[in-house]
Amino acid sequence: MSIFTDTRVSRRSLLAGAGAFGLASMVNPKISWSADGPILKVRSYSDIQTLDPCFRLAAPEGDITSVIFAGLVVTTPGESWGWRPMAAETITQLDPLTVAFKLRDNIGFTDGYGQMTAEDVKFSIERIADPANKSPYSGDWATLKEVEVKDKLSGIIHLKQAFAPLWTSTLPTPSGTILSKKAITELGGKLGVKPVAQSGPYILKEWLPKQRTVLVRNPDWKYEPGGFAEIHIHPIEDEKTGELGYEAGDLDYTWTAVSSISRLKQTPPPKTKVVEKPSLAFVWLGMNQDVAPFNNPNMRRAVQYAVDRKAVVDAAYFGAAATATGIIAPGLPGHREKNLFDYDPDRARDMIAKEGLAGTTITLDILNKTERLTAAQVVQSNLQDVGLNVEIKQNDSGTFWTLGAKEGDYWKKLQMIISRFSMQPDPSWATAWFTRDQIGVWNWERFSSEEFDKLNAEGMVELDPAKRDVIYKKLQDLMEENGNYVFLTHEVTGVMYRDSVVAGLKPNGEPVFTDFKPA
Amino acid sequence: MIRYALKRLWLGAIIISFALMMMFAMVYLIPGDPASVALGPRATPEMKEALRERMGLDQPVWRQFANFYGSALHGDLGTEVLSDRPVLNVVMEQLPFTLALIIGGITWSVALGIPLGCIAAVRRGGFVDQVIGVLSVAMIAVPSFVVAIYSLLVFAVALQWLPAIGAGDPGNLASQLQHLILPSLAVGLGWIGYISRMVRASMLETLEASHIRTARAFGLPEHRIIYTYALRIAVLPTITLLGVGIGHMLSSSVFAEIVFARPGIGKLVYEAISVRNYPIVSGAVLVTTVFFVLVNVVADILVGLLDPRVRSSFN
Numbered sequence: 025m026s027i028f029t030d031t032r033v034s035r036r037s038l039l040a041g042a043g044a045f046g047l048a049s050m051v052n053p054k055i056s057w058s059a060d061g062p063i064l065k066v067r068s069y070s071d072i073q074t075l076d077p078c079f080r081l082a083a084p085e086g087d088i089t090s091v092i093f094a095g096l097v098v099t100t101p102g103e104s105w106g107w108r109p110m111a112a113e114t115i116t117q118l119d120p121l122t123v124a125f126k127l128r129d130n131i132g133f134t135d136g137y138g139q140m141t142a143e144d145v146k147f148s149i150e151r152i153a154d155p156a157n158k159s160p161y162s163g164d165w166a167t168l169k170e171v172e173v174k175d176k177l178s179g180i181i182h183l184k185q186a187f188a189p190l191w192t193s194t195l196p197t198p199s200g201t202i203l204s205k206k207a208i209t210e211l212g213g214k215l216g217v218k219p220v221a222q223s224g225p226y227i228l229k230e231w232l233p234k235q236r237t238v239l240v241r242n243p244d245w246k247y248e249p250g251g252f253a254e255i256h257i258h259p260i261e262d263e264k265t266g267e268l269g270y271e272a273g274d275l276d277y278t279w280t281a282v283s284s285i286s287r288l289k290q291t292p293p294p295k296t297k298v299v300e301k302p303s304l305a306f307v308w309l310g311m312n313q314d315v316a317p318f319n320n321p322n323m324r325r326a327v328q329y330a331v332d333r334k335a336v337v338d339a340a341y342f343g344a345a346a347t348a349t350g351i352i353a354p355g356l357p358g359h360r361e362k363n364l365f366d367y368d369p370d371r372a373r374d375m376i377a378k379e380g381l382a383g384t385t386i387t388l389d390i391l392n393k394t395e396r397l398t399a400a401q402v403v404q405s406n407l408q409d410v411g412l413n414v415e416i417k418q419n420d421s422g423t424f425w426t427l428g429a430k431e432g433d434y435w436k437k438l439q440m441i442i443s444r445f446s447m448q449p450d451p452s453w454a455t456a457w458f459t460r461d462q463i464g465v466w467n468w469e470r471f472s473s474e475e476f477d478k479l480n481a482e483g484m485v486e487l488d489p490a491k492r493d494v495i496y497k498k499l500q501d502l503m504e505e506n507g508n509y510v511f512l513t514h515e516v517t518g519v520m521y522r523d524s525v526v527a528g529l530k531p532n533g534e535p536v537f538t539d540f541k542p543a
Numbered sequence: 544m545i546r547y548a549l550k551r552l553w554l555g556a557i558i559i560s561f562a563l564m565m566m567f568a569m570v571y572l573i574p575g576d577p578a579s580v581a582l583g584p585r586a587t588p589e590m591k592e593a594l595r596e597r598m599g600l601d602q603p604v605w606r607q608f609a610n611f612y613g614s615a616l617h618g619d620l621g622t623e624v625l626s627d628r629p630v631l632n633v634v635m636e637q638l639p640f641t642l643a644l645i646i647g648g649i650t651w652s653v654a655l656g657i658p659l660g661c662i663a664a665v666r667r668g669g670f671v672d673q674v675i676g677v678l679s680v681a682m683i684a685v686p687s688f689v690v691a692i693y694s695l696l697v698f699a700v701a702l703q704w705l706p707a708i709g710a711g712d713p714g715n716l717a718s719q720l721q722h723l724i725l726p727s728l729a730v731g732l733g734w735i736g737y738i739s740r741m742v743r744a745s746m747l748e749t750l751e752a753s754h755i756r757t758a759r760a761f762g763l764p765e766h767r768i769i770y771t772y773a774l775r776i777a778v779l780p781t782i783t784l785l786g787v788g789i790g791h792m793l794s795s796s797v798f799a800e801i802v803f804a805r806p807g808i809g810k811l812v813y814e815a816i817s818v819r820n821y822p823i824v825s826g827a828v829l830v831t832t833v834f835f836v837l838v839n840v841v842a843d844i845l846v847g848l849l850d851p852r853v854r855s856s857f858n
Binding site for chain 2: 082260261445457
């Protein structure tokens with residue numbers, strides 16, 4: 025009898041079939057559709073700890089607050105940095121010290137907190153600027169004088185001094201978010217992880233710690249709605265885990281590891297767009313000028329000549345990233361075309377021999393990340409080549425980020441570091457950490473220049489892009505001439521998403537959730 | 544029996560105190576400043592100092608320990624200063640995910656380990672016994688993170704049968720079970736090997752016992768002798784082994800929770816240590832230590848209840 029005609033079903037085969045059906049029903053039931061429309065599943069690199077824009081700790085918190093609380097303006101996606109009004113109907117810089125705004129008249133707060141008014145704008149901006157509130161972002165409103173309320177919906181932002189980053193890294197970021205004065209006052213002045221008085225195109229429906237944050241379209245939002253009915257944000261710290269989650273079909277959008285970009289571009293997962301975006305971050309090799317042997321300027325210069333930056337960057341980032349010419353990324357005012365001191369090992373050898381420092385052993389402190397270790401190993405090899413020994417010391421993040429702090433003792437031993445800072449699209453964000461008052465805070469190279477401090481202050485208030493370009497180029501020249509820095513790379517950002525999604529990405533690859541749309 | 548249980552609980556309390564002291568010492572020996580890590584580069588020295596004060600880090604370590612211990616006795620593990628949430632809430636939110644992972648791991652290990660051990664004992668010295676022996680040792684030898692990564696690559700990425708990340712949709716048991724299969728296999732695989740070896744050895748010993756010989760002499764069917772009489776005794780050491788195994792599974796859960804981006808205590812502690820979030824580290828270690836001690840006490844009491852010889856030896 026053929027197996028096709030034998031239809032008898034035994035008790036055992038029935039049970040086996042039921043078991044198989046049960047298992048099959050559990051296999052991959054990926055649903056990306058809610059009752060109200062499509063769901064977007066994205067990865068963020070950390071979970072939220074607060075939804076108060078004034079005290080946000082990391083970018084993923086900013087990404088969420090930017091869509092659940094309307095700001096005056098919001099960053100636009102695209103290839104260049106820009107903004108568009110959000111809560112503001114009109115917003116205009118009348119002169120370097122004055123910005124006039126008028127709010128849209130039908131932006132409401134949830135939970136019965138009524139309409140957004142100019143009084144809320146005044147409260148929110150002055151709250152961040154007020155030193156008494158100890159917001160880490162008070163510097164975004166460093167030159168604020170006051171916000172004047174003209175009428176229910178109109179007001180004027182008065183500055184004490186011109187402030188160049190106002191339209192790039194203050195107003196379009198969570199530092200320009202408007203909260204309900206009444207709600208925050210009732211909460212005792214601080215918002216936690218349960219948002220009240222939401223006002224953006226999306227509202228937070230659910231937060232499951234370490235699992236996911238669910239945003240849904242705000243039914244009361246009167247303007248262009250977000251492209252997805254729901255956005256599920258999964259906190260996944262490790263980039264590789266995010267990639268695997270995407271490849272398994274659990275995510276629609278994720279950042280990738282820089283080291284994965286080449287592989288993913290060559291063989292992308294099915295129905296996927298892999299995009300490489302320039303990063304604003306900067307990575308450098310730093311030398312502490314207050315500690316031997318780098319208290320000798322010639323030793324610092326020798327290291328600048330000894331390091332083959334291209335080899336370091338190619339090895340660490342698998343050829344995906346380019347070398348940097350400074351700390352200010354291409355596209356921003358102040359980006360330099362070239363370095364002052366480049367790879368010249370013969371010159372390095374001569375200088376080291378002349379100083380009698382051949383055979384010196386130097387400690388290189390790094391964060392325990394794969395690309396930093398690879399970069400450090402190439403630096404180690406470069407310096408070995410010119411007669412210097414390097415011991416690499418890997419640190420976890422909790423240790424690394426305190427190494428050069430003046431509160432501890434390690435800065436007296438700290439010789440060389442490879443470090444990375446991220447930043448916003450204004451050059452002032454790059455240079456701010458290398459002033460003299462940052463020595464022992466974030467200026468671990470203990471670079472000290474009166475001229476640098478003066479120019480850095482000028483750059484903050486200069487509004488002419490051409491003049492700013494000159495100032496910020498000079499600032500980087502000063503850093504490099506002093507010998508403390510070997511500028512390595514700005515890295516790149518790898519992003520991948522389903523081709524069924526039109527991703528709303530800032531020029532550096534960060535998401536603008538409201539601008540994600542189904543293809 | 545009550546005296547026995549009380550004695551075990553008293554011993555457990557001493558273990559918890561010792562573990563907490565060790566944890567405090569170790570955490571404070573690691574260099575690093577939680578305020579700098581938490582607040583990031585934009586924080587002023589004054590803000591960092593204020594945060595240190597709020598976290599109680601301006602006090603001597605012994606006082607921090609005394610404060611924590613005193614509060615913990617009243618059920619208060621303090622407040623997580625960054626999110627302003629009670630530490631106990633933060634820890635208890637994550638505990639069920641780790642418990643589910645461990646229960647899943649135990650299910651894998653018991654469901655496969657006991658039958659494999661039984662079969663190996665019954666087929667002693669034969670080909671099947673040898674195959675099970677090799678498999679068991681292999682399962683013990685492979686580290687849980689290797690199992691986690693490869694099972695993820697095969698079943699989630701290549702075959703797309705199972706999800707790769709997360710713990711499933713809240714309130715959807717099928718989704719949660721589906722998300723549990725691979726991580727719990729990673730946590731439990733090694734214990735399948737341990738348990739099968741343990742059950743095999745124990746079964747062989749039991750099958751040689753005089754009451755089994757008597758049962759055979761009375762002509763009882765072999766399957767009844769094995770599964771009703773021998774296995775019941777042979778499985779007793781497994782309960783004690785599982786008590787210890789839960790501790791190991793707790794540590795394995797760190798890898799599984801990171802690789803599968805699952806919530807849970809392991810991941811919580813890992814992340815808290817990396818940013819020197821002392822209140823969370825202390826709270827999570829206390830809760831897991833209490834859990835581990837309780838599991839072992841329960842295992843000991845269970846063995847006492849199931850095996851009259853243990854009860855009588857204590858009396």
